Amino acid sequence: MRNLYEVLGVPRDADQAAIRKAFRQLARQCHPDVNKAPDAEARFKEINAAYEVLSDEQRRAWYDEFGDASLRTGFDPEAARAWRASARPGPEVFGGGGGVDLEDLFSSLFGGGGRGRGSPFARGWNQETVSVRRRGPDMEARIEIDLLTAIRGGDVRLSLRRPETCRVCGGTGGTGRQTCPACKGSGRRTSQRFGLRAVVRCEECAGSGSVFARECAACGGSGRTMATHDVKVHVPAGVVDGQVLRLKGLGGEGRDGGAAGHLLVTVSIRPHPFLRRDGHDLEMDLPVTIGEAVGGASVCVPTPDGEVRVRIPPGSSGGQRLRLRGRGFPKPGGGRGDLFLVVRPVAPPAADEEIVRTARSLDRAYPGDVRADLRLDGS
Numbered sequence: 396m397r398n399l400y401e402v403l404g405v406p407r408d409a410d411q412a413a414i415r416k417a418f419r420q421l422a423r424q425c426h427p428d429v430n431k432a433p434d435a436e437a438r439f440k441e442i443n444a445a446y447e448v449l450s451d452e453q454r455r456a457w458y459d460e461f462g463d464a465s466l467r468t469g470f471d472p473e474a475a476r477a478w479r480a481s482a483r484p485g486p487e488v489f490g491g492g493g494g495v496d497l498e499d500l501f502s503s504l505f506g507g508g509g510r511g512r513g514s515p516f517a518r519g520w521n522q523e524t525v526s527v528r529r530r531g532p533d534m535e536a537r538i539e540i541d542l543l544t545a546i547r548g549g550d551v552r553l554s555l556r557r558p559e560t561c562r563v564c565g566g567t568g569g570t571g572r573q574t575c576p577a578c579k580g581s582g583r584r585t586s587q588r589f590g591l592r593a594v595v596r597c598e599e600c601a602g603s604g605s606v607f608a609r610e611c612a613a614c615g616g617s618g619r620t621m622a623t624h625d626v627k628v629h630v631p632a633g634v635v636d637g638q639v640l641r642l643k644g645l646g647g648e649g650r651d652g653g654a655a656g657h658l659l660v661t662v663s664i665r666p667h668p669f670l671r672r673d674g675h676d677l678e679m680d681l682p683v684t685i686g687e688a689v690g691g692a693s694v695c696v697p698t699p700d701g702e703v704r705v706r707i708p709p710g711s712s713g714g715q716r717l718r719l720r721g722r723g724f725p726k727p728g729g730g731r732g733d734l735f736l737v738v739r740p741v742a743p744p745a746a747d748e749e750i751v752r753t754a755r756s757l758d759r760a761y762p763g764d765v766r767a768d769l770r771l772d773g774s
């Protein structure tokens with residue numbers, strides 16, 4: 396995966412205004428409606444995905460700290476810090492290397508669950524300062540809509556499984572505390588790795604030194620359970636295939652008063668059996684009888700806005716395009732493209748002799764050989 400800053404072409408310390416500006420510029424250039432290069436759509440998605448993260452200060456901070464790992468669904472920064480602190484003991488930490496900071500080292504050496512809490516440096520701070528509000532994780536989902544919903548906009552129901560506070564224990568994870576049997580209450584354990592000995596945070600008690608006397612059976616002590624929710628996703632008119640809709644606060648629940656994460660919904664659009672999209676224009680075949688094609692007619696045609704009456708000019712050939720202005724796909728800046736009807740004369744099924752004779756009499760009306768211009772070489 397490419398670095399998100401490189402995707403948007405901004406430096407790592409770019410402010411929000413610069414990020415927004417770069418995003419808008421690139422999105423305009425690569426919008427699949429404008430840019431017909433084969434990789435334009437993939438690039439557009441990549442730009443959108445990068446902007447989703449970098450425009451959100453919290454997610455950007457996680458990305459800076461954890462890189463691509465932070466982009467996974469349900470990413471938990473506390474768990475990632477704990478894992479990193481325990482997985483890289485001793486001199487490896489000092490050896491530098493990606494993103495390990497001293498605070499992680501201290502928290503693994505001195506115990507303390509999460510940043511600062513319980514570490515010698517945090518003692519004496521009031522609880523307000525050291526409590527960590529944890530924003531809920533962002534969640535991802537996909538919806539498939541038909542082309543008409545993309546044109547008109549509309550609401551789509553989505554069944555979503557997401558973690559929420561355990562109803563049985565209210566999120567505490569259990570009752571009563573007892574000394575952690577794994578570390579005997581110290582919150583630290585000695586780890587042996589690559590022949591090096593190092594003191595790391597106890598995984599059993601997350602460094603706190605104690606565990607629940609009675610762990611909640613419903614959530615296994617985590618304080619969270621998975622629950623299924625129905626979510627209504629509003630799809631704006633003019634949504635394009637691969638676009639990501641961001642529903643604020645509909646992701647995973649926050650902890651300790653933290654805000655809920657976002658729900659990122661990727662939209663894919665099913666092909667329509669009759670309507671084809673070409674940029675902001677739509678195209679549809681319009682079957683007509685031979686009589687209608689020759690003599691002209693006024694016919695009823697279904698469009699995304701309901702039925703309209705369309706005049707077929709006399710002498711319409713197959714492939715002729717009739718334009719219905721403003722009945723196409725919505726444009727980003729307002730207004731809509733056009734709907735083109737492609738005239739397709741349909742021959743009747745097997746007819747009796749008299750009808751065949753009548754049809755053949757039409758041949759006299761052609762000024763010359765209808766295939767006169769049909770040549771495959773240039774001469």
Ligand SMILES: [Zn+2]
Pocket residue numbers: 561562563564565566567568569611612613614615616617618619
């Ligand atoms: Zn529980």
Ligand SMILES: [Zn+2]
Pocket residue numbers: 575576577578579580581582583597598599600601602603604605
């Ligand atoms: Zn322990």
